[in-house]
Amino acid sequence: MTLSIWRYAHFTLAVVSSLFLLMASITGIILAIDAVGQKLPQYRVENFEEITLSKVIPAVKNQFLEVNELTVDHNQFVTVKGLDENGEEIEGYIDANSGKIIGKSEKKSEFIQWVTSLHRSLFLHDTGRIIIGINAFLLFLIATSGTILVIQRQKGILRFFAKIPNEGWNQFLHVFTGRWFLLPILIISLSGTYLTLNRFKLFGEDKQDHKEISFPDKAPEQFEINAFKTFQNIKLSEVQKIEFPFTDDVEELYTLKLHDRELLVNQFNGSILSEIKYPKTVLLEALSLDLHTGRANSIWAIILGISSISILFFIYSGFTMSWRRMKNKIKNQFSADESNIIILVGSENGSTLGFANAIKNQLVKFGKKVFITEMNAVKAFPNADQLLIFTSTHGLGDAPSNATQFEKLIGELNFFKSIQTSVVGFGSTNYPDFCGYAKKVESWLQNQTWNQTIIGFHTVNDKSVNEFVEWVKSYNQISGTELSTTPAQYVNQPKALQKFEVISKTVVSEDCQNYVVTLKPSKKIKFQSGDLLAIYPGNEGKERLYSIGKVDGKIQLVVKLHESGLGSNYLYQLEVGSHFEARIVENKSFHLPNKNEAILIANGTGIAPFLGMINENSKLLPLHLYVGFRKETPIVKAFKYSLQTYLLNKKIHDFQFAFSREGNHCYVTQIVQNDAEKIASLLQNGGVVMICGSLAMYKDVIVALEQICIEKTNYNLAHFQANGQILSDCY
Numbered sequence: 001m002t003l004s005i006w007r008y009a010h011f012t013l014a015v016v017s018s019l020f021l022l023m024a025s026i027t028g029i030i031l032a033i034d035a036v037g038q039k040l041p042q043y044r045v046e047n048f049e050e051i052t053l054s055k056v057i058p059a060v061k062n063q064f065l066e067v068n069e070l071t072v073d074h075n076q077f078v079t080v081k082g083l084d085e086n087g088e089e090i091e092g093y094i095d096a097n098s099g100k101i102i103g104k105s106e107k108k109s110e111f112i113q114w115v116t117s118l119h120r121s122l123f124l125h126d127t128g129r130i131i132i133g134i135n136a137f138l139l140f141l142i143a144t145s146g147t148i149l150v151i152q153r154q155k156g157i158l159r160f161f162a163k164i165p166n167e168g169w170n171q172f173l174h175v176f177t178g179r180w181f182l183l184p185i186l187i188i189s190l191s192g193t194y195l196t197l198n199r200f201k202l203f204g205e206d207k208q209d210h211k212e213i214s215f216p217d218k219a220p221e222q223f224e225i226n227a228f229k230t231f232q233n234i235k236l237s238e239v240q241k242i243e244f245p246f247t248d249d250v251e252e253l254y255t256l257k258l259h260d261r262e263l264l265v266n267q268f269n270g271s272i273l274s275e276i277k278y279p280k281t282v283l284l285e286a287l288s289l290d291l292h293t294g295r296a297n298s299i300w301a302i303i304l305g306i307s308s309i310s311i312l313f314f315i316y317s318g319f320t321m322s323w324r325r326m327k328n329k330i331k332n333q334f335s336a337d338e339s340n341i342i343i344l345v346g347s348e349n350g351s352t353l354g355f356a357n358a359i360k361n362q363l364v365k366f367g368k369k370v371f372i373t374e375m376n377a378v379k380a381f382p383n384a385d386q387l388l389i390f391t392s393t394h395g396l397g398d399a400p401s402n403a404t405q406f407e408k409l410i411g412e413l414n415f416f417k418s419i420q421t422s423v424v425g426f427g428s429t430n431y432p433d434f435c436g437y438a439k440k441v442e443s444w445l446q447n448q449t450w451n452q453t454i455i456g457f458h459t460v461n462d463k464s465v466n467e468f469v470e471w472v473k474s475y476n477q478i479s480g481t482e483l484s485t486t487p488a489q490y491v492n493q494p495k496a497l498q499k500f501e502v503i504s505k506t507v508v509s510e511d512c513q514n515y516v517v518t519l520k521p522s523k524k525i526k527f528q529s530g531d532l533l534a535i536y537p538g539n540e541g542k543e544r545l546y547s548i549g550k551v552d553g554k555i556q557l558v559v560k561l562h563e564s565g566l567g568s569n570y571l572y573q574l575e576v577g578s579h580f581e582a583r584i585v586e587n588k589s590f591h592l593p594n595k596n597e598a599i600l601i602a603n604g605t606g607i608a609p610f611l612g613m614i615n616e617n618s619k620l621l622p623l624h625l626y627v628g629f630r631k632e633t634p635i636v637k638a639f640k641y642s643l644q645t646y647l648l649n650k651k652i653h654d655f656q657f658a659f660s661r662e663g664n665h666c667y668v669t670q671i672v673q674n675d676a677e678k679i680a681s682l683l684q685n686g687g688v689v690m691i692c693g694s695l696a697m698y699k700d701v702i703v704a705l706e707q708i709c710i711e712k713t714n715y716n717l718a719h720f721q722a723n724g725q726i727l728s729d730c731y
């Protein structure tokens with residue numbers, strides 16, 4: 001809970017100030033580069049730190065007819081203003097040892113002036129300065145709340161720089177840069193805030209005036225300037241500016257503006273006539289300017305520039321993470337009180353909620369009354385029969401922030417009837433206590449009188465969809481539901497889409513609603529038969545997946561046109577030659593193992609990946625295809641025709657068709673059963689069985705295979721499943 005408060009604070013502050021921070025970072029990078037660039041022409045003298053005014057002032061006076069002022073800038077370059085021997089006005093950098101001009105003083109370019117003005121005040125004068133000042137302070141708060149989040153995440157200040165487990169590129173980037181750039185960002189934000197406050201004199205101004213000086217009527221004797229004690233004691237490095245006396249009038253003085261004080265010095269004997277010390281606010285302002293602009297030190301200027309770049313990274317990675325978190329929201333079609341299945345979710349960053357939502361949506365489609373909520377909202381749901389708990393682990397074996405109250409609440413509640421439960425732990429083996437919190441949840445449930453565990457504790461490492469599908473399969477078996485066991489169904493984050501061209505498409509008939517569509521990716525991409533093509537029809541963000549057969553390097557899909565099918569209608573209405581966007585989803589668990597004999601079992605459109613696998617079988621592995629259709633329609637005849645060609649090329653060893661409405665009047669399960677001996681020996685010799693098509697067919701085939709295993713091998717089907725010899729992609 002506390003974590004959430006800091007996270008909300010961090011996020012809200014970032015949202016409020018992001019546009020300003022974006023502008024301030026980009027202009028800050030430019031100004032940092034300028035600050036480094038300014039130091040490149042070297043007008044700084046070697047002995048800058050040692051040389052005193054008793055050397056510099058006579059040297060300068062020697063070179064010019066008249067000297068008005070001498071300034072020393074933050075680059076330690078000395079500029080003189082005055083008149084040359086010809087009485088011409090002159091302004092330039094000098095060598096402080098000789099007083100000679102060594103370079104022309106240059107004004108800042110218009111571009112840099114423009115950027116500076118945007119950075120400081122958004123061209124809005126005082127109003128702009130206030131806005132920028134507020135944002136500098138917000139940056140300070142963001143950095144502070146971010147530090148607290150890193151400390152909480154790393155479990156203590158002492159572990160601040162401990163290894164960051166890999167939780168995705170964005171999170172890694174955010175935490176990594178956060179730890180290294182925290183200090184410069186705090187300095188940038190505090191100095192920026194101070195400069196604004198000081199500009200509006202919010203710290204008061206206790207600047208003194210010089211005291212009244214009484215001058216003699218007659219000018220005293222002129223001593224040698226290099227003998228002035230005052231000038232001998234002041235180094236050039238202490239000076240900001242020297243204003244020279246205009247004439248040899250007795251009231252004309254040297255005004256020495258040093259870093260910490262201002263002196264009025266007698267031009268005849270060097271005595272100090274008045275001295276005022278600058279107030280602390282002025283000293284702090286100079287320090288803030290040095291720290292905020294990097295003007296005094298090029299290494300610091302480079303650090304400031306890199307820190308500004310890091311702020312851009314923060315904005316990008318922070319918003320990407322938050323978007324992912326928010327994307328997986330809780331939405332319910334049924335109320336808590338009317339629902340029979342309750343899904344409780346413990347999730348910090350939203351990925352577990354993504355898995356839970358995928359299950360909820362499917363169960364609702366199958367007509368179940370399901371309610372999904374966070375674990376902290378657990379209660380004695382009046383109509384609940386089943387409690388599915390999906391939880392991640394955070395900290396070091398701790399609860400995610402929306403599950404922190406669960407232990408207390410579950411200890412207090414009673415359903416007064418038996419409730420079926422199943423716990424799935426989401427975690428990462430990068431952490432010492434893998435799924436530690438989920439394990440605790442499982443043990444708390446075991447202590448409840450009402451608990452009836454229906455599936456043993458399952459874990460999912462690193463958001464692995466394949467591991468999650470194992471739980472889905474167990475759930476399907478126990479509950480009799482037909483939730484999708486296609487891993488890609490649970491992939492949470494759609495990646496960048498690619499363009500595909502429609503190369504050819506067959507037409508459907510009254511007899512046959514299946515059609516074949518061939519596609520070519522616009523750019524070269526890697527894919528293979530058994531992968532999936534995800535399409536997004538109707539711009540509604542809905543995803544539809546189709547099994548790919550790679551035939552002659554192109555994507556071949558076999559699709560059944562459903563009357564109100566979103567995906568099948570979308571693909572069917574695409575013209576040959578037109579383009580559309582989709583993405584390939586790698587489906588490693590349904591790739592043809594490239595050294596084994598294989599039995600391929602399909603019904604209907606499930607033939608698609610197998611046609612591709614056979615086409616690609618350049619190693620001439622012995623492949624046996626069993627496929628079921630209703631009737632021998634023209635499209636099925638075309639499949640048969642190409643299979644006969646593959647037979648001649650030895651790309652397939654044999655194939656059998658089952659027709660449920662004509663011919664041999666049987667289902668594919670039956671032709672599988674007929675070949676029990678062959679299947680048993682293939683499995684015992686390490687071969688694989690791949691199944692693609694409807695879930696109903698899958699269930700029947702699995703029963704048939706179970707029987708074959710028991711009767712004809714020394715093992716049950718689970719043995720071959722565990723060996724990775726039974727692969728499926730059914731829907």
Ligand SMILES: Cc1cc2nc3c(=O)[nH]c(=O)nc-3n(C[C@H](O)[C@H](O)[C@H](O)COP(=O)(O)O)c2cc1C
Nearest residue numbers: 347348349351352392393395397427428431434435
């Ligand atoms: C700060 C932090 C601490 C974590 N601690 C653990 C842990 O102790 N044990 C574990 O198995 N996984 C740990 N994880 C991994 C997460 O549980 C895992 O990535 C999970 O899939 C995240 O789910 P969520 O996005 O729903 O929060 C941690 C992750 C983070 C970011």
